[in-house]
Every structure is written in C-alpha cells, then in structure tokens.
Amino acid sequence: MWRLYTPGSDSTAVAAVAGHVNSIAVERDGWVVCVQPPAESVVRLVRVSGTGHSTIGPVIPQLPRGHGNPYLAGDPLRLVRGVDVAFVEPDLTIRDDGEQLGRSQFHGGQLGHFAWSIGHPPDGTSSAGWWPLSGPVTYERGEQFWLFTIYDATTLTPLTSVPVIATSPSVAIDDVGRILVIARGIQVLRHDDPVLRWPVELDISAMLDDSMSGEQQR
Numbered sequence: 001m002w003r004l005y006t007p008g009s010d011s012t013a014v015a016a017v018a019g020h021v022n023s024i025a026v027e028r029d030g031w032v033v034c035v036q037p038p039a040e041s042v043v044r045l046v047r048v049s050g051t052g053h054s055t056i057g058p059v060i061p062q063l064p065r066g067h068g069n070p071y072l073a074g075d076p077l078r079l080v081r082g083v084d085v086a087f088v089e090p091d092l093t094i095r096d097d098g099e100q101l102g103r104s105q106f107h108g109g110q111l112g113h114f115a116w117s118i119g120h121p122p123d124g125t126s127s128a129g130w131w132p133l134s135g136p137v138t139y140e141r142g143e144q145f146w147l148f149t150i151y152d153a154t155t156l157t158p159l160t161s162v163p164v165i166a167t168s169p170s171v172a173i174d175d176v177g178r179i180l181v182i183a184r185g186i187q188v189l190r191h192d193d194p195v196l197r198w199p200v201e202l203d204i205s206a207m208l209d210d211s212m213s214g215e216q217q218r
Helices: 204-217
Strands: 002-004 012-014 020-027 030-036 042-049 054-056 071-073 078-088 100-105 107-111 114-119 146-152 158-164 170-173 179-182 186-189
Touching (some): 107 170, 158 186
Antiparallel strands (some): 002 012, 078 100, 114 146
C-alpha cells in the first residue's frame, strides 16, 4: 500500500504491488511508477491518478540486452534498462521496437521536457565509441567522475553531458529551466551547457543569508 499526499488534504491510500520503486514519471494528471518485485528479474508498472486510483500492469520480463536498474523517461514514455529502450503502452505493457541507447547507463529518469541518465564517461575504446559525446574529447583523468547526460525527451538525442560526483543523483528542474543535481552539494546546469563543463555549485548558505536579510529589511 502506498499513500498519496496532497497539500491541504488528508493522505489517500493507494493500492500497489510489493517491491522497490525504481522510477516515477509524470503522465498527464497522474503518474506511472516502475516497481521491481523482490528477488525477481521482472518489473511491473503502476498508473496512479491524482485521486489515488491505481491500475497495476502485468509482469514485464527484463529487456534482454541491457543490465542495471530499469527507469522511466521520455515523451512518449519509455522503460529503459541498460541500453534497452521500450515504449510504455496504455495497458502498462511495453513495446520493444529495438530502440537502444548508445551505451549502457546506470540509471536515469524524466526531467520536465527532457530526460536524463548517469553512466561512465567514454574513452573511445569500446564499440560505443564516444557516445553520448559527439566525438573525441580530452579530459583530466584525476578524480573519478560520472557522466550526467540530458536528452531530448521525444527523440532521446543527447543534448549535453557534464561530469558529476554521484552514481545515483537526485535531479529536478525549476520553472526557468535550471537543472538541479544533488552531487556533493547542489549542482546547477542547463540543457545547452557546453559538454564536459563542470556544473556550478549552488550556494545555499548565501541564498539563506540573502533571504533572511531581505526579511529583516521589511
């Protein structure tokens, strides 16, 4: 059983399935949830409405070519695991048209009008070449980092990729298009930032100080 919380209202019980919630995506006026039942190599998708009504989809075997945690991303909505990409159907089954990412990714998700993923930075030596980068690049190979990639939600074309120090970051986007990534603090970037440029760290302390100063001046 899950619970749906709405500001100013009591929580609502939501019928669900047991398992680990790998990913949640917004769909019109509700959500689609990707659940991995314990000790099983399958997933189930659950659609939840804004009123708390749930529709539990059938068992979906893991897609055959990839590995890693399955997640939901894109518009139209896809279920992604490793390199495998399948379209989510209205009945919460999937349609595998053979679409693939260029390289296996650890995890990812929906991000407003974009999608995101996290994975190893390429070095050009594998069959995937330099994907998701457009071609050969040079970068310092000092401290280990991982590659955070932003995609066009419709085509899943990579738009930019930046280094972050996190393998499973929490990610959000605000109403002015800033992408916020929790990775050793809160890092800020945009979908059109230069490739491999480190994000800017958001100075939360300074923001709080400015807010308190503003309140005191009123």
